[in-house]
Amino acid sequence: MSRAPLHRIEAPPPDSLPATPEAFLASLHGPTLLRVPGRDRSRARAFTTLLHGNEPSGLRGLHGWLRDGPEPAVDALCLVGSVAAARAGPGFAHRMLPGERDLNRCFHPPFLEAEGALAEAMLAALRDAGCEALVDVHNNTGHNPPYAVATRIDPERLALAALFAERFIHCDLHLGTLIEATEGDFPGLTLECGRAGDPAADATARAVLDAFFATPELPTKPGRHLVILHEPVRVCLRDGVRVAFGEGGPRPDADLTVAGDIDRHNFQAVAPGTPVGWLRDPASWPLEAHGANGSDVSREFFREREGRLEIARDLVPIMMTTDSDVASADCLFYAVRPRDVEP
Numbered sequence: 001m002s003r004a005p006l007h008r009i010e011a012p013p014p015d016s017l018p019a020t021p022e023a024f025l026a027s028l029h030g031p032t033l034l035r036v037p038g039r040d041r042s043r044a045r046a047f048t049t050l051l052h053g054n055e056p057s058g059l060r061g062l063h064g065w066l067r068d069g070p071e072p073a074v075d076a077l078c079l080v081g082s083v084a085a086a087r088a089g090p091g092f093a094h095r096m097l098p099g100e101r102d103l104n105r106c107f108h109p110p111f112l113e114a115e116g117a118l119a120e121a122m123l124a125a126l127r128d129a130g131c132e133a134l135v136d137v138h139n140n141t142g143h144n145p146p147y148a149v150a151t152r153i154d155p156e157r158l159a160l161a162a163l164f165a166e167r168f169i170h171c172d173l174h175l176g177t178l179i180e181a182t183e184g185d186f187p188g189l190t191l192e193c194g195r196a197g198d199p200a201a202d203a204t205a206r207a208v209l210d211a212f213f214a215t216p217e218l219p220t221k222p223g224r225h226l227v228i229l230h231e232p233v234r235v236c237l238r239d240g241v242r243v244a245f246g247e248g249g250p251r252p253d254a255d256l257t258v259a260g261d262i263d264r265h266n267f268q269a270v271a272p273g274t275p276v277g278w279l280r281d282p283a284s285w286p287l288e289a290h291g292a293n294g295s296d297v298s299r300e301f302f303r304e305r306e307g308r309l310e311i312a313r314d315l316v317p318i319m320m321t322t323d324s325d326v327a328s329a330d331c332l333f334y335a336v337r338p339r340d341v342e343p
Ligand SMILES: [Zn+2]
Pocket: 051, 052, 055, 138, 139
């Protein structure tokens, strides 16, 4: 039996909506596109959430927004992605289901398997609706302020980002994300709201919905000063490298032991010599680091000294995690650079 990868529903009336975000999630029949009619029905904007099942702030914000009976300026397309992964364990434990692919790496042809089919259906739905903008809401695991990520740096995206955040990352990596796939269709942002489970991150996601859908016209220039960072390099563990987080020295069960409070450096400029952690075997290099051109620059960014791994050049780390599963499945962090001049 074939199943449509994406269920399309009208937004339920506020008083018929389940009382909790979890019950709302349980009521969905898989990945869902929920349309809330706007005052101007000829236009639409899109809000996407749960592309990663362990990042619930967007769902919580959406549930609260729907319960308040919103009247968006234009049609609101609210897309809830990895519903099965989000429901699979208690407390939003799964980024994706075991054995499945990361949905936000599947937005490129060929659209293979269930995740590819869903990505393709999502893209078709957003394009068919003639969306004028997209905000894709995520959480991360470390200590991070809210920030926007965009694939292009232009007035529309900077203006959109400034509605929600003080920090803007221009990302030129090709990962297969939703905002990459739609960059030629409409301005889009990923908004990283903060740590999953933090009420402040949930409040940020809710504020995104309020601001994004209330205004009849989106701004065309940023309404505040933005810190702009660019040229991200994705820092990952090499295949098979075991990581642990802790203090005081290398742990015997890990190839790389990263300082447990490493995420305090997020969004701070760090200087050469700043320690990252300890190596069990100093002769065994633990990292790969790839920027837009694809070559491994890990040895330019890091160095080994007396069994310690340390930063080797000026950089700003973002999205540093202290979760070994995230570090293994995705990456340790991204290194970016400040952009001196505003475009
Ligand atoms: Zn995510």
